[in-house]
Amino acid sequence: MNIFKETGLNNELLRAVTRLGFEKPTPIQEKIIPVILNSSRDIIGLAQTGTGKTAGFGLPLIQNINIDDRSVQSLILCPTRELCMQITEDINSFASFTGGLSVLAVYGGANITPQIQSLKKGAHIVVGTPGRTLDLIRRNVLKINYISWLILDEADEMLNMGFQEDLNAILESTPAEKQTLLFSATMPDDVRRIAEKYMNKPLEITVGKKNAGAENVEHHYYVVKAADRYAALKRIADINPKIYGIVFCRTRNETKDVADKLIQDGYNADALHGELSQSQRDHVMHRFRNKTLQLLIATDVAARGIDINELTHIINYNLPDDPEVYLHRSGRTGRAGKSGISISITHSREGRRIKELEKMIGKKFIHKMIPGGREICEKRLFNLIDKVENVEVDESKIESFMPDIYKKLEWLEREELIKHFVSVEFNRFLEYYKNAPDLNITPDKGIDKKKKLNGKKNYTNIYINIGSKRGMNPSNLISLVNEAMRKRDIAIGKIDVQRNFSFFEIDRDYDQKLLNAFDSSIYEDQPVVVEIKNGKQKNYGGSQNIAAPGYGNYHSKSKSRKRTKW
Ligand code: ADP
Ligand code: MG
Numbered sequence: 267m268n269i270f271k272e273t274g275l276n277n278e279l280l281r282a283v284t285r286l287g288f289e290k291p292t293p294i295q296e297k298i299i300p301v302i303l304n305s306s307r308d309i310i311g312l313a314q315t316g317t318g319k320t321a322g323f324g325l326p327l328i329q330n331i332n333i334d335d336r337s338v339q340s341l342i343l344c345p346t347r348e349l350c351m352q353i354t355e356d357i358n359s360f361a362s363f364t365g366g367l368s369v370l371a372v373y374g375g376a377n378i379t380p381q382i383q384s385l386k387k388g389a390h391i392v393v394g395t396p397g398r399t400l401d402l403i404r405r406n407v408l409k410i411n412y413i414s415w416l417i418l419d420e421a422d423e424m425l426n427m428g429f430q431e432d433l434n435a436i437l438e439s440t441p442a443e444k445q446t447l448l449f450s451a452t453m454p455d456d457v458r459r460i461a462e463k464y465m466n467k468p469l470e471i472t473v474g475k476k477n478a479g480a481e482n483v484e485h486h487y488y489v490v491k492a493a494d495r496y497a498a499l500k501r502i503a504d505i506n507p508k509i510y511g512i513v514f515c516r517t518r519n520e521t522k523d524v525a526d527k528l529i530q531d532g533y534n535a536d537a538l539h540g541e542l543s544q545s546q547r548d549h550v551m552h553r554f555r556n557k558t559l560q561l562l563i564a565t566d567v568a569a570r571g572i573d574i575n576e577l578t579h580i581i582n583y584n585l586p587d588d589p590e591v592y593l594h595r596s597g598r599t600g601r602a603g604k605s606g607i608s609i610s611i612t613h614s615r616e617g618r619r620i621k622e623l624e625k626m627i628g629k630k631f632i633h634k635m636i637p638g639g640r641e642i643c644e645k646r647l648f649n650l651i652d653k654v655e656n657v658e659v660d661e662s663k664i665e666s667f668m669p670d671i672y673k674k675l676e677w678l679e680r681e682e683l684i685k686h687f688v689s690v691e692f693n694r695f696l697e698y699y700k701n702a703p704d705l706n707i708t709p710d711k712g713i714d715k716k717k718k719l720n721g722k723k724n725y726t727n728i729y730i731n732i733g734s735k736r737g738m739n740p741s742n743l744i745s746l747v748n749e750a751m752r753k754r755d756i757a758i759g760k761i762d763v764q765r766n767f768s769f770f771e772i773d774r775d776y777d778q779k780l781l782n783a784f785d786s787s788i789y790e791d792q793p794v795v796v797e798i799k800n801g802k803q804k805n806y807g808g809s810q811n812i813a814a815p816g817y818g819n820y821h822s823k824s825k826s827r828k829r830t831k832w
Contacts, residue, residue, distance in 0.1 A: 273299040278363040279325050286359060292318035294473040295325075298447075301469065302326035306445045308468040310461055312453060315597040316575075317473055319449050320356045323417055327391070328357065330415065333366045336388035338408065340415040343396055343436065345423040346570040347373035348551070350393045353419065357391060367391070372408070374398040376544050382407050396424060396432035403439060410436070414444050420570070421450040421457050422590060427567060430456065437464045451597065452590045483600035485631040487610040487620055494705045495583060496527060498611050498636050501705070502581065503533060503561065504695075505637045507649040511579035512572070513563045514586070514595050524583060525563040535561035538568040566591055575601045582610040585619055589626050596627075609634075614707050636706050639699025640744055640758055643692065650691050689741075696740050701760050725759045725771035728780065731795035733766040743770055750783040751776065769799060 270283050270291055291299065294313045301309060303326045313319055323342075331339055344350055354371040361367040370389035372381045374397045381398070385407050392399070392408065402408035416437075418424065424433060437460075446465050450457050461468060490498045503509055515521040518539040525537035536550050536559050547568075553559045555574065562569070566586070577599040586592050592610075599606025610631075612620065620631050637645075675683060732738045740761045747758060747770070759771030772780055777798060784796040 273325075274303045275299065275325055276329055278365075279329060279360060281363045282360050283321075283325070285362070288321070292322070292473075294319060294471065295322040297471045297473070298322045299326045301471075302445070302447070303329060308446045308465040309448070310453075310465070310468045310470045311447065311449045311473075312451070312471065313449070313473040314451050315594065316573075316601040319419065320353055321360065323419075323447050323449070324353070324357045324360050327415055327417075328361050328364055328367060331367065331390045333364075333390070336368070336390070338389060338392050338410060338413060340391045340417065341399070341410050341413050341436075341440070342391065342393040342417040342419060343399060343424065343433070344393065344419040345395065345427050345429070346567060347375060347395060348547075348568070348572060349420065349570055350395060352573055353393045357393070369393065372398050372402055374401075375540065378402075396429040396436060400432045400435055403436065410440055413440060416440055416444050416446045418446070418448045418450075418460075421448050421460065422452045422454055423570060423594065425454070425456045425460070426588065426591065433460065452593060454590060481600070482605040483596050484605070484607045485596065485610070485623070485627065485629060486607055486634045487612050487631050488634055488636050489612055489614055489616075489707055490636060490705045491707055492613050495611050496524065498705050499524070499581065499583065500528075500531065500533075501636050501642060502609060502611075503528075504642045505645050506579065507646060509579050510557060510560055511562070511577050511581060512569055512595075512598060513561055513581040513583050514569065515563060515565060515583045516586075518565060520583070521563050521565055521568075528561065528563070533561060534559050535563060538562055538564040540565065540568060566595065569595075569598065572598065574598075576604060577601070577606060579607045579609055582608070585610055585612055585616055585623075589623055592623055593626070636704075638704060638757070638759075639696075639702035643695050643699060643741070646695050647688065647692055650688065654687070692741065693739075700740050701762070704759065724774045725757070726774045726777035727769055727771050727799040728777070729767060729769055729795075729797050729799050730784075731767050732789055733764045733768055735765050736790060738763050738768055743768060747772070747780070750787070751779060752783075 270280055270288065273291055273296065275283070294311055294317050298309060298311055299322060301307060302323065311319060311322065327340055342353060344353060350371040350373045354369050357367075357369045361369075368387075368389045369391045370381075370384050370393070372385070372392060372394040374395055378398070378401070381402065382405070385392070385402065392410075394402070394408075399408065403410060418433075446468070448457070448461055448465065448468070488498055488502070499513065513524065513535075515524055518541055521537045521539045522541075525535055528535035536553065538547060538550050538554075542550065550559070550562070551572075554562045554572075562572075563583075564572075580595050580599045582592065582595060586595065592608075596606075596608035599608060610620075624631055678686065730738075730743075740763060743761055743763065744758060747756070756776050757773040760769075761771075762769040781796060781798070784794050787794045
């Protein structure tokens with residue numbers, strides 16, 4: 267079966283599906299739609315997030331509803347307010363040609379009175395969170411004694427969130443003759459128990475591997491000290507200038523804390539958590555959807571309903587206690603055929619938990635190094651250049667300013683001018699990362715050679731007799747070293763530029779080579795002096811010049827601007 271028509275859906279629904287751009291049913295839709303249309307068997311649907319479960323149950327449900335009867339015929343329970351709204355919206359869009367269908371969302375954290383009033387007017391389908399639904403049942407406003415279809419969506423998540431008792435209470439008051447559909451990405455024991463207790467010989471439909479992580483998600487992890495979590499997060503954001511993702515935190519407070527810091531540090535980020543008012547939440551979600559926000563900092567509960575297919579990353583600010591939660595989180599990216607990356611910021615004793623997750627997902631986690639200042643600066647720089655290259659120039663708007671601007675900059679040659687533009691943005695990052703420490707630490711098992719290399723104790727501290735007075739800055743220094751060593755990937759640690767001299771750290775394996783490379787070199791007609799700080803070796807520059815085009819002293823207006831020699 268590869269077209270919707272063959273599932274048995276009526277013409278109104280087929281039209282809606284076409285309008286939504288659904289070309290063919292997803293595997294779970296293909297399997298469950300005919301069963302719901304043609305039988306009253308209970309069903310357990312096991313499928314990862316993003317597999318189209320909502321249309322899977324929503325479409326046949328609409329077809330089954332008796333529009334002339336205004337009493338509640340179906341109850342859909344799901345874990346969060348966002349999900350309630352989303353399911354309601356989805357069902358309304360499926361019913362856009364059906365006419366007369368009334369769907370109502372009821373959830374906590376919102377005034378109950380309008381929900382009561384709407385319920386009194388009658389609704390065919392009620393979509394609710396367990397807490398508010400139970401409240402409305404107890405107030406006798408929501409009557410579910412005659413429902414024909416009960417749907418438990420994201421059952422595992424509802425139980426994770428502690429809705430067990432509410433669910434039991436609701437399920438107790440449903441009629442015996444009804445069709446129950448339970449959907450879950452995973453099948454932990456407590457979900458299995460609900461199924462055993464409240465379902466009648468359910469048909470189990472599984473799509474894809476149980477517990478499998480989304481195919482096109484890569485799993486990366488970083489190992490840092492707990493105190494460096496935030497710094498690590500920032501570097502991850504900095505090295506991914508186009509990041510669009512969710513950062514998962516454990517608690518509301520942590521969410522607020524991380525978001526506040528990010529906002530203060532100038533990132534496009536905001537928090538989504540339970541303490542926000544409805545309109546605040548909607549506002550945050552609106553900005554996230556239209557990509558004004560690049561990073562949404564959220565608790566699992568708050569992020570539950572978010573259905574955005576283009577997320578590039580999800581970030582576990584800490585590993586969740588429950589592996590199932592990890593699965594849910596990482597399932598937020600890599601959707602709709604796109605690739606995604608699930609990042610975990612871990613500490614050194616979590617190696618075992620990574621192994622557990624690898625086993626559950628059936629995929630290797632990749633150990634990544636927190637990027638250093640230089641790597642980040644380089645990435646940002648090229649991102650900026652890319653932007654400059656591709657920006658749309660609106661001649662008509664800037665035309666009138668240009669003559670004055672040309673005039674003001676006329677004393678700068680083309681290359682100098684480019685350097686100035688680049689430095690405007692770049693100096694901020696350079697300054698910030700000037701003394702940035704290496705944040706990586708060694709995980710429990712298996713010492714990573716590369717990491718040791720970047721480890722602080724493996725640096726040699728070097729003195730050089732050029733300081734800011736002669737135009738030295740971190741960027742120039744890195745260029746100078748790269749050029750001298752004729753190698754770009756040698757780790758450089760802390761850089762400390764003083765007025766008359768500078769210090770910098772270099773990977774210990776290369777310190778001798780560095781001394782040799784600077785041997786006999788000249789910088790602006792003066793010998794370069796390079797020595798190991800507190801060490802014996804010294805190299806005083808002599809007469810031999812090494813060509814180093816373009817680097818160095820472009821701030822100085824002295825004669826040396828034309829070309830620096832060192
Ligand atoms: P799940 O509940 O399984 O996580 P959803 O029902 O939220 O998944 O669907 C995920 C996305 O896939 C939604 O954006 C939905 O509009 C889209 N979708 C659902 N069914 C189809 C289909 N048959 N063809 C294309 N896209 C679909
Ligand atoms: Mg769903």
